[in-house]
Amino acid sequence: MSGVDLSLERLLFNLNTLAELGEEITSPKDFTRVVKSSLYMVMGTFSASKGIVFQYDQSDGLFTQIASKGLTDVRGAGLKIGKDAATAIIRNNKPIDLKSADPVIALLGPGREFLERLGARVLAFLIVKDELLGLIAMSDKFSGEDYTLYDYQLLSVMAQHISFSLHSHTLLMRLMYRYNENKGLYENLRRIYYDTIHAFAAAIDAKDAYTKGHSHRVSSYSAAVAREMGWSADDIEGIRISGLLHDIGKIAVDKSIINKASPLTSNECKELNSHPVIGYEILSRIKFPWKGIPMMTRNHHEKVDGSGYPDRLKKSDIPLGARIMALVDAFDAMTTDRPYRPRLSFREAIDEVKDHYNRQFDPEVVRPFISVIRKEVLSEVENPTIVPLMHEHLDPVTLSRILEGFPR
Amino acid sequence: MAVRHKHRETGTSVVVYADNYINDIEGEKLEEMCDAFLEKGFKKIVIDFSGTDLVNSIGVSILIGIIEKIKGKGAVVFSGLKDVNFQIFHIVGLTRHIRVYDNEEDALKESASCDGVSL
Structure with a gap:
């Protein structure tokens, strides 16, 4: 094997990953598959053996897992945070080390223990336009190396990419919800309309x-x-x-x-x-x-x-x-x-x-x-x-x- | 299994050809396949990359998954890595955990005398 400039190779590998991630999040594939592929890309980039993506619901403060890898059983895995924590996370808006003294960690409350039990080490919150949408949690590196400052910067960029995908999906889901709501209202109106016409017909025939x-x-x-x-x-x-x-x-x-x-x-x-x-x-x-x-x-x-x-x-x-x-x-x-x-x-x-x-x-x-x-x-x-x-x-x-x- | 990875069984070893399937989340099925080989009594798994042009980050993630999955059950070695793939494995730290051979024959020969890296 020839000697290589590892930093250049790493840069190329990371650039290639970012390009693929961009392609993935804009692809018309099923959302679950997009999130899963994105998680794998993030984990592969940092050689993490465990990872999980949560979607955040601001109405109840709950994070619900939507993709995971390397975790044996995450069924029903959920994490709840308060409004203060959500505000601090949005303000902070950068990946954090779960073992650090970052004030955001303290605001996670019991969520911190829950994440540690899952084997999480690094957290990257998914935020778009001051709206918290989700979280990527990753384990230590498989190689045993520590996450570097460069890793945090790269993870931040990757998280932004994934945030956009989650944002689009959230908007689509809200639109679908409204659509179904309106569809229900329309169906009701339609039923009333038909009932009225039938009542008219009965009145005529009577x-x-x-x-x-x-x-x-x-x-x-x-x-x-x-x-x-x-x-x-x-x-x-x-x-x-x-x-x-x-x-x-x-x-x-x-x-x-x-x-x-x-x-x-x-x-x-x-x-x-x-x-x-x-x-x-x-x-x-x-x-x-x-x-x-x-x-x-x-x-x-x-x-x-x-x-x-x-x-x-x-x-x-x-x-x-x-x-x-x-x-x-x-x-x-x-x-x-x-x-x-x-x-x-x-x-x-x-x-x-x-x-x-x-x-x-x-x-x-x-x-x-x-x-x-x-x-x-x-x-x-x-x-x-x-x-x-x-x-x-x-x-x-x-x-x-x-x-x-x-x-x- | 939607994607049946090509493989070759020889004695107590088996060579699995990663090809380019490894670069898609479907490639994760390779994990179950390797696990199943060990369950059947194979001692070594040689993952051959001679047909793999470029392993991407998804591929790396899947390979880490395989290594974690068969940890303690058997051994896994790599062969046929193109330079670019070797460099990627080096960057992400895989080469520190897995023995890498020039080709599958070398990997099998070594496999016969040595258990590779037991994981």
Whole structure:
């Protein structure tokens, strides 16, 4: 082996370690791994056989170990200091020898004995911007040499590097905590929001003894068709909400008109037919997180041939969501009892859809609607929504007969 | 074991090749491996560094860990150190505790007649 200038070699080794430490703390690796690698680098630099890194929680003054090496059992290893000690440590802000007479040592109280039991000799506190974040404790050198002034200086630099990593992690954890807290609050708000909308839907349906559950069915049928049409989860949620609220305008319609068994007079008809516009006016004042809810409500009685109300829109001028709701709203009205007639059978309702295909109902919506029914009868969907609510048993053969001659 | 270090068993000795795995915390598994060899009855462990370009501070820490772990159970010697690695081992004081041989054959020969440094 050739003779070497040890001081130069040591300098190069230390510089290399600092470079690697810098790379490590800025790497996207898992934090635990970064801390462990950093500890190993520090220990390797000073040839210490034992070492431990603690994270400090200023709320309770506790240091909790996050990485260790060479210590047999440090489970539950913890260290607690008072506020005075934390302040003194921050003010001191340099590595200390546990065996020295440094005043900070005395402030550690029982923590000093605890650290000595772990075999610690040198302490390097992790501090960023006057905030104590943690501590690295290391044993005597494996080589038996003493820590030099140069070692303390180098350890101070390494501790600063690791402090930044711990600081970033602490900030991230605080952010995550806030995020989870806000997420919880948001979930609560969302639940309240849904509960309110469901309460509205129940209030709407309560006005009409015959339409109990109508809004919920229109909501779930619309969502099923929209899903079949490949809508995004967000848009499906929008039409689901829209379905729940589509008849909200009926709140302003006289109850006797809604429940009237005999034919409506022209004025009564006018009042009843005003409900989509009233609904639109109510809902357009609300800032929904989903798009198109007021317009879906307004146009759910439009027909693709332009003979619907209130705007007499034709096919593509009618919002697609409103075209979906127009179909499922009519289908549910047909398959449930009404004051003026008993419910139609599934076959009769489908025949009505067939008869009004491309006149009242949009083929682009009828096709996925039929497809949903077919899949539900064939048990190809996990949560069927339409077929279970029919008052008759539908099997694939019967369905096939009912759908015979249906435009594909 | 995610990283299975290469090794060669010969009589009551075993040569473990450190390669560059030693420079990562995964290299710590070498500690358990050496301990397991001694448990199996091997007397000597030769850690060969001929395939190791540069031992870093993590590697040094792992080697100290190995020496501490097998303390009193057997002996460990080093071989095949490149100059730069010898210098690093010298700086951190490892050469004062571990015998170093030019190559694994020399280390094994010595191992046959001498127990190296019993730790």
